[in-house]
Amino acid sequence: MSKLFEPLAQRSLQLRNRIVVSPMCQYSAEDGVPNDWHLVHLGSRAVGGAAVVVAEATAVSPEGRISPHDTGLWNEAQVVAWARINAFIAEHGAIPAVQLAHAGRKASTDAPWHGHGPVPAALGGWTPVAPSPLAFDPQSPVPLALDEAGLRKVVDDFVMAAGRAYAAGFRIVEVHAAHGYLLHEFLSPLANQREDHYGGSFDNRVRLLLEVVDAVRAAWPAELPLWVRISATDWAEGGWDLPQSVELARRLRERGVDLIDVSSGGLVPNARIPLEPGYQAPFAQRIREEAGIPTGAVGLITEPTHAEALVADGVADVVLMGRELLRDPYFPRRAAHALGADLPPPPQYQRAW
Numbered sequence: 046m047s048k049l050f051e052p053l054a055q056r057s058l059q060l061r062n063r064i065v066v067s068p069m070c071q072y073s074a075e076d077g078v079p080n081d082w083h084l085v086h087l088g089s090r091a092v093g094g095a096a097v098v099v100a101e102a103t104a105v106s107p108e109g110r111i112s113p114h115d116t117g118l119w120n121e122a123q124v125v126a127w128a129r130i131n132a133f134i135a136e137h138g139a140i141p142a143v144q145l146a147h148a149g150r151k152a153s154t155d156a157p158w159h160g161h162g163p164v165p166a167a168l169g170g171w172t173p174v175a176p177s178p179l180a181f182d183p184q185s186p187v188p189l190a191l192d193e194a195g196l197r198k199v200v201d202d203f204v205m206a207a208g209r210a211y212a213a214g215f216r217i218v219e220v221h222a223a224h225g226y227l228l229h230e231f232l233s234p235l236a237n238q239r240e241d242h243y244g245g246s247f248d249n250r251v252r253l254l255l256e257v258v259d260a261v262r263a264a265w266p267a268e269l270p271l272w273v274r275i276s277a278t279d280w281a282e283g284g285w286d287l288p289q290s291v292e293l294a295r296r297l298r299e300r301g302v303d304l305i306d307v308s309s310g311g312l313v314p315n316a317r318i319p320l321e322p323g324y325q326a327p328f329a330q331r332i333r334e335e336a337g338i339p340t341g342a343v344g345l346i347t348e349p350t351h352a353e354a355l356v357a358d359g360v361a362d363v364v365l366m367g368r369e370l371l372r373d374p375y376f377p378r379r380a381a382h383a384l385g386a387d388l389p390p391p392p393q394y395q396r397a398w
Contacts, residue, residue: 050386077117091139094377109147131214142217149227224311277328294336349380
């Protein structure tokens with residue numbers, strides 16, 4: 046039997062297989078409100094057979110958006126819009142999930158197809174915040190360093206967004222602590238040069254993430270899973286690395302986190318990353334084995350046999366797929382056919398099976 050199509054229990058939920066739609070920004074919302082684009086984009090992946098459909102990095106506050114066109118969960122209009130989308134996802138057998146995010150110093154940037162540069166205030170941009178007043182690159186603005194009141198607001202914003210996520214029908218929340226965004230910035234010495242109890246030592250640098258996780262876990266229903274995405278390494282000397290990721294994962298497991306979604310990079314520009322199929326999977330395996338927590342592997346996974354091997358060989362518990370599911374929303378159904386697994390289509394599509 047295919048291990049990729051074996052169900053997985055996560056608290057009260059049962060994933061129908063091990064294929065997860067990785068969160069992918071669409072830069073297509075207005076005032077943080079998702080629309081028909083998001084319904085079709087996310088809904089088609091549910092129809093396509095994925096077990097979990099994770100909505101894009103969704104900002105917990107307006108200033109936490111990567112771009113002015115990111116989705117959000119800071120008001121009720123967004124809850125209403127997400128509820129319609131999530132009802133469709135659930136109706137077609139997938140679990141609606143959302144990645145809650147704060148962009149930190151990488152906020153107020155434009156969509157990739159518009160150059161991904163900083164958005165000026167005249168065009169709706171704003172001043173980013175960060176652990177320290179260090180710009181991401183020479184083209185980016187210098188962010189404001191968060192004070193104690195700002196840090197408390199970040200924690201509160203994540204908690205409030207989690208409550209709205211539940212009201213909107215999401216059943217898994219993933220806290221985004223990767224890719225150079227705010228929580229990752231606190232983790233890495235390359236972005237965090239604070240001299241208070243949020244900077245310096247490992248214990249201090251992980252403090253804000255642990256505070257967010259503790260607060261979200263307390264607010265999120267006990268019967269539902271909480272995931273965390275991390276960058277296992279900055280791919281840069283003196284930065285965040287795999288041994289620190291393993292120790293962080295141990296602490297997250299103790300706090301009720303159910304799965305670590307293991308990515309890498311994003312903190313510094315021009316990092317030299319050895320891109321190849323499954324290049325991040327060894328990080329997921331190391332964290333799974335040494336921290337004793339389920340993990341997700343992500344990164345250039347495009348073939349059914351590769352995804353199957355990652356689960357069958359104990360590298361990871363789920364496989365998150367991004368670009369391949371942009372190319373083919375029905376990859377899970379194609380993979381099931383290739384691996385001899387059963388993934389019944391919706392009745393509207395039965396004539397094609």
